[in-house]
């Protein structure tokens with residue numbers, strides 16, 4: 001185990017901003033995790049697990065603790081009768097997992113193609129896109145409990161997946177080590193999401209998991225910035241889920257607002273729509289950072305940006321949304337607490 005000091009974190013995140021980790025370690029095995037956690041305990045350090053750094057904002061002052069890069073990359077398939085279990089280390093790239101699944105004609109995660117990040121991040125965040133969610137294929141996860149120093153298994157029933165959250169997000173003492181997904185050999189393609197319906201009308205083939213994954217990647221390519229434009233962390237905010245009453249009030253003011261009914265009478269509103277059609281904030285900027293012109297839920301940080309510029313822009317956007325709609329928006333991207 002090689003504990004390093006003052007490691008710059010910006011290159012380890014997709015936003016590409018922020019300071020250094022006071023301590024940093026890459027963990028490749030269960031034993032490495034145990035040793036890293038013992039080290040952190042012995043030195044009184046907070047632990048910050050990271051995967052591909054695709055959903056974090058590192059503060060400019062850096063992180064006073066031990067940043068633990070999860071680097072278990074193994075992926076295996078275990079065949080059963082009608083289903084196949086895919087077992088992946090938390091540090092495996094999500095795209096590698098999707099590719100392996102669709103190459104074997106397995107259904108379940110093809111709509112989640114093209115999402116940056118790792119398997120561990122996918123579980124914590126319950127990633128979702130194009131009508132699919134990670135939680136729906138999750139079987140169980142093996143985790144390491146930092147507080148007790150013991151490995152545990154968290155089953156689907158315990159995992160509490162909801163929109164961009166999970167038991168793992170609520171219980172930061174659990175480090176996801178390995179995840180088992182249940183994929184199926186036969187299923188009806190899930191092409192209910194509007195962008196996929198449109199692709200179908202255009203005659204794009206959507207009959208196999210591989211074809212769906214390719215279609216999703218090409219839709220994403222039109223919406224998500226290429227690297228050259230700067231760093232991003234995908235959607236910076238969550239779509240707000242609001243009461244029926246508030247949604248009705250908003251619809252009186254903005255009759256075209258799209259609404260997606262959720263559980264218990266709640267309504268999900270696409271924030272990108274509000275930012276675009278109500279607040280006209282596409283391209284809205286603060287110094288080096290801006291809301292992407294093609295999709296204003298995404299913040300783009302040009303090379304050399306500071307975390308404070310991202311933070312200030314995000315605050316300003318949240319204030320404007322509140323002033324116009326009384327909706328309190330939440331960030332999807334997590335900020336590592338500073339020194």
Ligand code: EPU
Pocket residue numbers: 128129130131223233234235236237238239258270271272273274276277293294295296297332
């Ligand atoms: N819209 C606009 N203007 C725009 C962009 C979008 O009016 O400039 C409207 C669209 O017409 C659509 C609505 O906003 O009615 C929603 O847009 P989109 O389908 O692109 O999805 P989203 O709600 O903005 C979510 C996820 C994405 C995921 C897409 C596709 C969240 C926070 N984001 O975005 O996930 O890829 O759906 O399923 O739920 C991520 O989490 O990082 C992420 C990229």
